[in-house]
Structure formats: structure tokens, C-alpha cells
Amino acid sequence: MSAFLFTAVLSACLGYLFGQRALSGVSSPVTDSGNAATSGEVRDPRTVPLVNEAQVITEAEAKLKPPPTPTPLVAATPPPTPTPTPTPTPSLSPELAEAPTPPPTPVAATPTPPPTPTPSPVIRTPPPQQIAASGQVSMQVLSARREGxxxxxxxxxxxxxxxxVRFLYSFMNITDDNGRAINALTQGLPGELPPNSQVFQGTIRIPASSLAGSRALSVSLADYPSRRHQLRVSGIPVPQ
Known part of the structure; x- marks a missing residue:
């Protein structure tokens, strides 16, 4: 520790001596023009005041800094708003101005279509039943149809x-509206009808080829052998 202090003191002394020798030939500047120093008078350099470096740097920066831009006192004028150009109204000629305004044309109403009538159902009336009677004996043609x-x-x-009452169906006479005799075959009809009896049903079958051009038929039958009961049914339509 003492060696470190000794070295520091020795360095300070040497620095002081070297500095004094370096400033031995430097003269002090003239600070007052009215009181001029004599030519042989030299000031002690130790009495010269030292310059403050921080102050010098501050003054230099103040000189180099550009002056602040003054704020304009006049407010900026806003751009003018464009005024829309009015559209000229077309003027009417005196003749058109004095002419009366035509009345509005009436719109023709669309005619409403009449409601469509609902067709009435067609009621088909069956043809009247063909009946032939002689006394209390009767024969009736119920229907006529095609079968094959x-x-x-x-x-x-x-x-x-x-x-x-007895019948012999081989003597049955069948003719068409043209007067032609037609051959036929009976089935299911009894040869005798007992007194106060019930209704008996059967069929008469006619070849369709023998009815070409025929529109109506007539059937005639008489009891056998007395022939007191003559049964005839006419106007029987031929089914097509």
C-alpha cells in the first residue's frame, strides 16, 4: 500500500514539473486595450483564467442550430365549395302553354271471364223393357248383349x-228389321209353364254373323198345340 502511494506522489510531482517547464515561455494575452502593458512586463501564466469547455460547446451548438420556423398567424383558407349549375327549365311556346291539358285516357278494365259451367252428370236411362202378354201369360226380353x-x-x-201352358221353342220365329228370318237357339226356358207359377228365365243365342246390317229384332212365340197365347216382342235393338 505504501508503495502505491509513493508511486502516485512521484507521478504527480513529475507531472507538475513538466507542466511548469512547458508553460515557462507562454505570455498572457492583452485583456484591456486602454491599459497597455509595458514591453518588458510578462504575466505569470498561472494567473491566466482557464476556459470552461462545457460553456464553449453549448455556445457552439447554439450558433450551429437553425433558427425555429415561425408559426404562421393566418389560418389556411379552405378550398371553395363548387356551386351546382342549375339546369335550365325548358320554356313552352305560347301555343303549347295556352293549349288545354288532355284528360287522362281511361284504362279499359280487363273483362272477367265467365265461370266455366260444371257439366251435369249424364244420366243414361235404360231402354224400356220389351214385354209381350197374352191373357195371363207373358214374355219379357230383359237385355241384349254381345258375347264372343x-x-x-x-x-x-x-x-x-x-x-x-206348353211351348215348343223350335217354332219360335225371329226376324230383323229387314224382314229376314234369323236362326236362334234357346237355353234354360221350360217346355211347360205350370199355373200360377214363378218367373222362369233363359237365353236366346243368335250368331252375330247372321245379324250383319240388322238394327232391330222381333221375337214371336205361340203355345203348343192350342196356339191360344200369341206372344210377340218387337223393336229389340241389336248390340253393336
Whole structure:
């Protein structure tokens, strides 16, 4: 520790001596023009005041700094707002100005279509039943239809008399509206009708080929052998 202090003191002394020798030939500047120093008078350099470096740097920076830009006192004038150009109204000629305004054209109303009538259901009336009667013995053609290559007549017979009535169907006579005789075959009809009996039904079958051009038929039948009861049914339509 003492060696360190000794070295520091020795360095300070040497620095002081070297500095004094360096300033031995420097003269002090003249500070007062009215009181001029004599030519042989030299000031002690130790009495010269030292310059403050911080102050010098501050003054230099103040000189180098540009002056502040003054703030304008006049406010900026806003740009003018464009005024819309008015559209000129077309002027009417005196003739058009004095002419009366035509009345509005009435709009024709669209005619409403009439409601569509609902068609009434067609009621088909069945043809009247063909009936032939002689006394209390009757024969009735119920219907006529086509069945394959034949025309079939449905026939009903009844005897309400007090005696038995006999028929021989081979003597049945069938003709068309042109007067032609037509051959036929009977099925289901009884040869005898008992007195006060019920209704008996059967069929008469006619070949359809023999009815070409025919529109109506007639059926004639008489009891056998007395022939007192003559039964005839005419106007029977031929089914097409």
C-alpha cells in the first residue's frame, strides 16, 4: 500500500514539473486595450483564467442550430365549395302553354271471364223393357248383349193362369228389321209353364254373323198345340 502511494506522489510531482517547464515561455494575452502593458512586463501564466469547455460547446451548438420556423398567424383558407349549375327549365311556346291539358285516357278494365259451367252428370236411362202378354201369360226380353261371336237375349216367362201352358221353342220365329228370318237357339226356358207359377228365365243365342246390317229384332212365340197365347216382342235393338 505504501508503495502505491509513493508511486502516485512521484507521478504527480513529475507531472507538475513538466507542466511548469512547458508553460515557462507562454505570455498572457492583452485583456484591456486602454491599459497597455509595458514591453518588458510578462504575466505569470498561472494567473491566466482557464476556459470552461462545457460553456464553449453549448455556445457552439447554439450558433450551429437553425433558427425555429415561425408559426404562421393566418389560418389556411379552405378550398371553395363548387356551386351546382342549375339546369335550365325548358320554356313552352305560347301555343303549347295556352293549349288545354288532355284528360287522362281511361284504362279499359280487363273483362272477367265467365265461370266455366260444371257439366251435369249424364244420366243414361235404360231402354224400356220389351214385354209381350197374352191373357195371363207373358214374355219379357230383359237385355241384349254381345258375347264372343253371338248376340245373347235374356228372356223371362211367367204363367199366372189356372192351367198349364206348353211351348215348343223350335217354332219360335225371329226376324230383323229387314224382314229376314234369323236362326236362334234357346237355353234354360221350360217346355211347360205350370199355373200360377214363378218367373222362369233363359237365353236366346243368335250368331252375330247372321245379324250383319240388322238394327232391330222381333221375337214371336205361340203355345203348343192350342196356339191360344200369341206372344210377340218387337223393336229389340241389336248390340253393336
Amino acid at each position: 261371336g253371338q248376340v245373347v237375349l235374356n228372356v223371362a216367362m211367367q204363367n199366372n193362369s189356372a192351367e198349364t
